[in-house]
Amino acid sequence: xxxxxxxxxxxxxxxxxxxxxxxxxxxxxxxxxxxxxxxxxxxxxxxxxxxxxxxxxxxxxxxxxxxxxxxxxxxxxxxxxxxxxxxxxxxxxxxxxxxxxxxxxxxxxxxxxxxxxxxxxxxxxxxxxxxxxxxxxxxxxxxxxxxxxxxxxxxxxxxxxxxxxxxxxxxxxxxxxxxxxxxxxxxxxxxxxxxxxxxxxxxxxxxxxxxxxxxxxxxxxxxxxxxxxxxxxxxxxxxxxxxxxxxxxxxxxxxxxxxxxxxxxxxxxxxxxxxxxxxxxxxxxxxxxxxxxxxxxxxxxxxxxxxxxxxxxxxxxxxxxxxxxxxxxxxxxxxxxxxxxxxxxxxxxxxxxxxxxxxxxxxxxxxxxxxxxxxxxxxxxxxxxxxxxxxxxxxxxxxxxxxxxxxxxxxxxxxxxxxxxxxxxxxxxxxxxxxxxxxxxxxxxxxxxxxxxxxxxxxxxxxxxxxxxxxxxxxxxxxxxxxxxxxxxxxxxxxxxxxxxxxxxxxxxxxxxxxxxxxxxxxxxxxxxxxxxxxxxxxxxxxxxxxxxxxxxxxxxxxxxxxxxxxx
Amino acid sequence: xxxxxxxxxxxxxxxxxxxxxxxxxxxxxxxxxxxxxxxxxxxxxxxxxxxxxxxxxxxxxxxxxxxxxxxxxxxxxxxxxxxxxxxxxxxxxxxxxxxxxxxxxxxxxxxxxxxxxxxxxxxxxxxxxx
Numbered sequence: 001x002x003x004x005x006x007x008x009x010x011x012x013x014x015x016x017x018x019x020x021x022x023x024x025x026x027x028x029x030x031x032x033x034x035x036x037x038x039x040x041x042x043x044x045x046x047x048x049x050x051x052x053x054x055x056x057x058x059x060x061x062x063x064x065x066x067x068x069x070x071x072x073x074x075x076x077x078x079x080x081x082x083x084x085x086x087x088x089x090x091x092x093x094x095x096x097x098x099x100x101x102x103x104x105x106x107x108x109x110x111x112x113x114x115x116x117x118x119x120x121x122x123x124x125x126x127x128x129x130x131x132x133x134x135x136x137x138x139x140x141x142x143x144x145x146x147x148x149x150x151x152x153x154x155x156x157x158x159x160x161x162x163x164x165x166x167x168x169x170x171x172x173x174x175x176x177x178x179x180x181x182x183x184x185x186x187x188x189x190x191x192x193x194x195x196x197x198x199x200x201x202x203x204x205x206x207x208x209x210x211x212x213x214x215x216x217x218x219x220x221x222x223x224x225x226x227x228x229x230x231x232x233x234x235x236x237x238x239x240x241x242x243x244x245x246x247x248x249x250x251x252x253x254x255x256x257x258x259x260x261x262x263x264x265x266x267x268x269x270x271x272x273x274x275x276x277x278x279x280x281x282x283x284x285x286x287x288x289x290x291x292x293x294x295x296x297x298x299x300x301x302x303x304x305x306x307x308x309x310x311x312x313x314x315x316x317x318x319x320x321x322x323x324x325x326x327x328x329x330x331x332x333x334x335x336x337x338x339x340x341x342x343x344x345x346x347x348x349x350x351x352x353x354x355x356x357x358x359x360x361x362x363x364x365x366x367x368x369x370x371x372x373x374x375x376x377x378x379x380x381x382x383x384x385x386x387x388x389x390x391x392x393x394x395x396x397x398x399x400x401x402x403x404x405x406x407x408x409x410x411x412x413x414x415x416x417x418x419x420x421x422x423x424x425x426x427x428x429x430x431x432x433x434x435x436x437x438x439x440x441x442x443x444x445x446x447x448x449x450x451x452x453x454x455x456x457x458x459x460x461x462x463x464x465x466x467x468x469x470x471x472x473x474x475x476x477x478x479x480x481x482x483x484x485x486x487x488x489x490x491x492x493x494x495x496x497x498x499x500x501x502x503x504x505x506x507x508x509x510x511x512x513x514x515x516x517x518x519x520x521x522x523x524x525x526x527x528x529x530x531x532x533x534x535x536x537x538x539x540x541x542x543x544x545x546x547x548x549x550x551x552x553x554x555x556x557x558x559x560x561x562x563x564x565x566x567x568x
Numbered sequence: 569x570x571x572x573x574x575x576x577x578x579x580x581x582x583x584x585x586x587x588x589x590x591x592x593x594x595x596x597x598x599x600x601x602x603x604x605x606x607x608x609x610x611x612x613x614x615x616x617x618x619x620x621x622x623x624x625x626x627x628x629x630x631x632x633x634x635x636x637x638x639x640x641x642x643x644x645x646x647x648x649x650x651x652x653x654x655x656x657x658x659x660x661x662x663x664x665x666x667x668x669x670x671x672x673x674x675x676x677x678x679x680x681x682x683x684x685x686x687x688x689x690x691x692x693x694x695x696x697x698x
Contacts, residue, residue: 123583138644
């Protein structure tokens with residue numbers, strides 16, 4: 001049967017009997033919703049939330065297309081066939097919206113029980129849709145089936161709409177209360193989008209049908225406006241995608257924006273009548289297409305670059321972690337190995353000392369020389385092991401300091417006295433210029449600072465061939481950049497007339513395992529660890545240690561500076 | 569993921585898609601092939617012959633001209649057999665025939681609120697205009 005009051009449509013959907021607004025509200029909305037759905041699915045079909053958004057978009061688009069067919073066609077059997085699907089799409093849109101929001105909020109699939117509830121709600125509507133309970137007939141005068149719709153199905157439309165809106169609202173409020181600040185914003189945006197969409201879609205279409213059925217409205221064209229809610233929903237989704245990288249996609253919002261723009265401009269062709277406007281709209285459409293293409297391309301490039309940077313950054317972070325792990329393993333290895341080495345060395349030292357002292361009987365002169373060499377070599381080994389242990393302690397952050405009040409002159413004096421014999425053995429002088437006025441008290445780790453001073457003097461003796469070494473103390477005031485104030489310091493200066501250093505050597509002698517150039521000619525058994533450890537110890541005292549030299553062969557000055565702030 | 573797990577995870581979608589497909593086939597068979605539905609329309613009504621029982625409707629927005637009708641409901645296959653696709657100018661469509669199933673013709677009742685019935689006055693006016 002055909003609706004005798006209306007004309008047959010052109011190309012299935014174009015009819016002169018309907019207002020142009022119908023095409024403006026239906027075609028762009030259906031296309032945009034479908035494109036969004038496909039884009040989201042294409043970009044992440046493994047994610048449930050993407051599949052759900054696709055399902056909602058597909059159902060909505062199918063509803064809009066069905067609705068368009070119903071508005072423009074006049075064949076009663078075809079229209080009833082299409083009409084029978086409207087309730088199915090209605091129920092699916094509402095239930096899928098609840099499902100979608102649940103997954104968005106909880107980041108996981110719903111329980112089996114909830115899925116079963118969804119099915120219990122939708123299956124009866126689907127199964128009964130081809131029966132008389134849904135549609136009994138068709139009015140070919142008004143060309144609709146409102147008068148022949150079953151009550152239960154009429155009721156189901158508002159039931160599903162209200163149920164979905166309330167259900168979603170409860171889910172949103174419950175999650176909003178416990179969510180983090182950032183997620184709260186996302187909940188608000190998504191909640192506003194989907195609730196507006198459902199409200200405009202269900203309530204407006206219901207009102208349009210209800211008022212038409214009551215005879216208050218001549219037809220249900222009010223429902224056109226209900227479809228614009230989907231555009232708001234899409235807009236908020238696009239914002240969520242861009243702002244919060246929702247749905248695991250980045251480009252989609254730009255692409256959707258361009259498509260929406262083109263679709264909206266293109267749909268103006270349904271309205272315009274005169275040739276001038278057609279040409280102007282065509283030009284606008286072409287410009288929008290051109291700029292849209294460039295925009296999508298530039299965003300794509302930017303996203304690619306950002307992804308590359310993120311990848312590189314990730315690789316660097318991994319490499320850094322591996323390096324840290326390796327460094328830690330190395331320090332642990334040194335620590336364990338050093339401990340194991342120190343035990344037999346201590347034993348050798350003890351028994352060597354007893355032998356030299358004659359505890360086990362007089363040692364023949366020929367053997368004594370060899371025994372002394374063993375003893376000295378063992379001492380060097382003990383020092384090396386001690387240095388390695390110190391490094392592993394420093395690097396593991398396990399070096400312990402025992403800060404005590406001390407008089408720096410005493411420490412310097414002890415170090416000088418200990419090394420006096422070594423200097424004498426090389427025919428070097430070792431002058432200790434003790435200050436006439438007592439230095440301020442310092443709060444230092446006495447053993448460690450004494451070790452640093454001894455190391456400075458010992459190095460000076462090692463690398464001086466003639467002349468000698470002068471050790472002196474002085475007070476100074478420096479500008480503390482951290483506390484923005486002047487600070488009193490005590491300096492220990494060790495000046496020698498030795499081989500001297502160039503600028504390059506000065507820069508590297510405080511690094512780990514670094515020694516001055518050609519120093520092995522003068523002294524072969526150095527490890528390059530002494531000054532490195534010294535610098536670390538001094539740094540823990542908030543002090544400084546550095547070297548100065550006027551050049552090769554012109555001697556060196558090693559200066560240790562400790563802040564008086566440490567004193568009590 | 570094995571097949572059982574996949575079905576368990578996606579049974580919601582599988583059930584819905586299968587059902588919609590099956591229901592679509594049923595729907596197509598009912599409406600497009602069997603045409604198992606009633607058709608409502610405005611049958612031509614002669615107010616003189618039907619003694620003011622015809623509904624009166626306007627042919628345009630300003631109601632410069634009225635037409636008269638009865639509310640007819642007929643089973644689609646019966647109507648199709650009598651008139652074909654288009655009921656315009658089909659005399660049989662304006663009344664229920666003995667072999668029609670569930671056919672009904674509703675006439676205007678002035679006591680029912682909202683019904684606009686043809687009266688002698690307006691039918692005479694229309695005749696005068698013609």
